[in-house]
Amino acid sequence: MKIERYQIDEHNRSLSQGHQRRFEFLAQDISRAEEIIQNLIKFQIAIPSWALGTGGTRFGRFSGGGEPRSLEEKMEDIGLMHQLNQSSGAISLHIPWDIPENAQSVKVLAAQYGLRFDAMNSNTFKDQPGQELSYKFGSMQHVDRAVRKQAVDHNIEVIRHGIELGSKSLTVWLSDGSCFPGQLNFRKAFQNTLESLQEVYAALPDDWKIFVEYKAFEPNFYSTTVGDWGQSLLFTSKLGPKAYTLVDLGHHLPNANIEQIVSLLLMEGKLGGFHFNDSKYGDDDLTAGSIKPYQLFLIFNELVAGMDAKGIDHATGLGWMIDASHNVKDPLEDLLQSVEAIMIAYAQALLVDTAALEQARQENDVVRCQEILQSAFRTDVRPLVSEARLRSNAAINPVQLFRELKVREKLIGERGLKTVATGL
Ligand code: PSV
Numbered sequence: 001m002k003i004e005r006y007q008i009d010e011h012n013r014s015l016s017q018g019h020q021r022r023f024e025f026l027a028q029d030i031s032r033a034e035e036i037i038q039n040l041i042k043f044q045i046a047i048p049s050w051a052l053g054t055g056g057t058r059f060g061r062f063s064g065g066g067e068p069r070s071l072e073e074k075m076e077d078i079g080l081m082h083q084l085n086q087s088s089g090a091i092s093l094h095i096p097w098d099i100p101e102n103a104q105s106v107k108v109l110a111a112q113y114g115l116r117f118d119a120m121n122s123n124t125f126k127d128q129p130g131q132e133l134s135y136k137f138g139s140m141q142h143v144d145r146a147v148r149k150q151a152v153d154h155n156i157e158v159i160r161h162g163i164e165l166g167s168k169s170l171t172v173w174l175s176d177g178s179c180f181p182g183q184l185n186f187r188k189a190f191q192n193t194l195e196s197l198q199e200v201y202a203a204l205p206d207d208w209k210i211f212v213e214y215k216a217f218e219p220n221f222y223s224t225t226v227g228d229w230g231q232s233l234l235f236t237s238k239l240g241p242k243a244y245t246l247v248d249l250g251h252h253l254p255n256a257n258i259e260q261i262v263s264l265l266l267m268e269g270k271l272g273g274f275h276f277n278d279s280k281y282g283d284d285d286l287t288a289g290s291i292k293p294y295q296l297f298l299i300f301n302e303l304v305a306g307m308d309a310k311g312i313d314h315a316t317g318l319g320w321m322i323d324a325s326h327n328v329k330d331p332l333e334d335l336l337q338s339v340e341a342i343m344i345a346y347a348q349a350l351l352v353d354t355a356a357l358e359q360a361r362q363e364n365d366v367v368r369c370q371e372i373l374q375s376a377f378r379t380d381v382r383p384l385v386s387e388a389r390l391r392s393n394a395a396i397n398p399v400q401l402f403r404e405l406k407v408r409e410k411l412i413g414e415r416g417l418k419t420v421a422t423g424l
């Protein structure tokens with residue numbers, strides 16, 4: 001399915017009066033409105049190929065209709081999203097779920113949809129059909145050298161696919177760890193993992209980055225070998241300058257201060273990538289900003305401050321991706337909501353009066369510090385975000401247009417009601 005330009009224009013015309021009124025009202029009070037809009041226009045968030053089907057839990061999965069059946073259809077879905085918001089112009093692939101059969105034609109198709117290839121993701125957390133050795137007791141940490149080699153070889157193969165597609169980074173998330181006390185020699189597990197990562201690092205092209213993603217729990221529940229940002233930072237520091245830590249919002253223990261983690265990783269020049277989602281209990285894969293929008297704003301506030309302190313380009317300096325796969329919503333509507341929430345938090349962070357905040361900190365004026373942050377957070381910046389979309393020929397209200405155009409119904413018509421996307 002394709003959305004025609006006139007359909008977006010018609011939608012925008014129908015909403016333009018109200019939008020204009022709200023935008024002008026807001027812009028009166030924001031001196032840097034134009035600069036913020038330009039930042040928003042440039043900011044792109046990659047969509048993972050595994051988030052386009054309805055997610056599941058270990059109790060089951062309720063597939064939605066019209067789920068993409070192939071890599072080409074996944075790109076079609078993200079292409080549709082990108083037409084609606086012009087903010088999701090990148091796709092992140094998981095190998096072996098999305099091995100491109102013909103890299104050249106996949107590249108051509110991606111270019112037609114205006115998509116580039118973001119980080120490549122390897123998978124050593126699941127045994128694949130026909131796989132020689134099992135990852136039941138880990139992959140890069142495994143006691144058996146042959147299993148470790150299999151995991152390393154797989155990652156090198158993922159890099160190879162990425163080179164063909166024009167990607168520039170590899171994300172390694174390991175489920176390695178242990179479920180019971182005594183099961184693992186922590187030091188040996190760390191050393192084995194480090195050696196394996198070093199072998200992958202050696203195969204990385206000069207202009208590539210490797211992101212080491214951490215996760216506190218699941219599927220291992222007693223220990224995780226890359227369990228937190230400290231462990232990830234230890235690995236990435238030992239690996240070298242092409243290695244960075246990746247923060248996934250759902251991978252922390254309850255109440256972790258993620259904004260502080262982000263701030264320090266940026267200060268050390270070691271924050272490379274970011275996976276957005278929201279969660280209540282754990283890695284719940286919920287829509288970004290659906291539960292803790294203030295936390296998302298505080299994180300963005302540190303991201304913006306940290307990137308500005310180092311002169312890092314907001315749009316291209318880090319790998320931005322949504323990593324969510326929920327159970328009950330239409331995946332595309334949910335992803336559109338996540339992108340919107342991310343844009344709102346980013347815009348609010350750009351509103352923060354950083355000079356005044358620094359001054360208030362210097363004076364230990366705690367009340368004023370809070371006032372400054374909350375005045376940015378409580379500003380309804382949605383008209384700025386919509387204006388950025390309008391100027392990029394996207395829809396003023398992407399979810400509304402998605403429904404008006406009956407995108408899901410059309411995808412079901414084309415692909416069928418009973419389709420199951422590869423992924424989680
Ligand atoms: C693990 O929970 C994770 O966040 C990693 O990024 C994986 O690559 C992704 O989800 C999909 O399994």
Ligand code: MN
Pocket residue numbers: 173213248275323
């Ligand atoms: Mn992730």
